[in-house]
Amino acid sequence: MKKRILLALGLASLLALAGCGKKATDTKTSSESASQSVSESSSESAVASKELKTITVGASPAPHAEILEAAKPVLKEEGYDLKIVEYNDYIQPNVALESGELDANYFQHYPYLENFNKEHGTKLDSAGAIHYEPFGIYAGKTKSLDALKDGAKVSVPNDATNEARALLLLEANGLLKLKEGVGINATKQDIVENPKNLDIEEIEAAQVARTLSDVDIAVVNGNYAIQAGLKVSDALAIEDAKSIAATTYANIIAVRDGDQKSDATLALIKALESDTVKKFIETKYNGAVVPMF
Known part of the structure; x- marks a missing residue:
């Protein structure tokens, strides 16, 4: 009887040890898997970068x-x-x-x-x-379009496409008239009416805003107006959103x-x-x- 009790106790101890060993092994395996997962995730992130x-x-x-x-x-x-x-x-x-x-x-x-x-x-x-x-007409020495005098100086971009855009804006505001149908191909030579005899000076686009202190008005590209600190809300006139220029x-x-x-x-x-x-x-x-x- 005593031997049976001792044998039973021994078996119970072995089972308990086996159970502890399995739990420790499971914990270790789980830890290793998590570590591997983090490592793989970091590796994938580095590769993606x-x-x-x-x-x-x-x-x-x-x-x-x-x-x-x-x-x-x-x-x-x-x-x-x-x-x-x-x-x-x-x-x-x-x-x-x-x-x-x-x-x-x-x-x-x-x-x-x-x-x-x-x-x-x-x-x-x-x-x-x-x-x-939007291209804008900005005030230089003259503070409104109505106040422009005969022979007033106007600076515009000198490259073909941007000059046409400037001339179209001047025409839209009644300051001159262009040959019919010239549209975006307009040049100074296409001006057929210039009631105020505006003196139009062609300037490199990036420099037009800098001429404001020397001219009566200037027609300035939108991006260069921004760089010069000009606000579209201060423009004497701007292109209409539905104009040929805008599109x-x-x-x-x-x-x-x-x-x-x-x-x-x-x-x-x-x-x-x-x-x-x-x-x-x-x-x-x-x-x-x-x-x-």
Whole structure:
């Protein structure tokens, strides 16, 4: 009897030890699995970070580069890291795009791009319209359009497409009349009526705002007006949202011909047309920049 009791106690002890051993083993295995899972997750995260592809986009400082900055987080979710290269002229961004230094640029409208292609033999095209910037007539020495005197000085951009846009705005406000049908191809030579004998001075687009202290009025590109600290609410006149200028001169994403539908280009357009970017544009620029989507 005594032997049976001892045997039973011995078996119970062995079972208890076996149970403890199993629990310890299970705990260890569970811990190792969790550790492995965390390690794999971290590894996958690191790989995902390394796999971000870079898109290099040239842009004017304002508003284009600012809008691109707002699109960065959205584009990152699509697997792309956005590198922004700022330019202060209208020539080099297209030269750099054609040469392959850039994947895209964002600073111009289609008529300007089309004219650039003709003049330089480049093969660049639009991948999509993002926004338009209303041209404005801003006061220099003369503070209202009604107060303009005979022979008043007016500065306008000197490149073909932007000069036409400026002339159309002057015509829309009764300051001159253009040859019928010239539209976006208008030049100074197409002025058929100039009742105030306005002295129209052609200036490089980036410099027009700086001439305000020397002229009576100036017709300034939207982006350069922003850079100069001019407010669209202070303009003596601006382009109408339904005007030919607003629909024709929307600012585009330009790419090399053949890249319009590349994965990178489509991701860039998607990010720029997101609700995040639209809200940014509407909040920051108060009508000086208008989204096209």
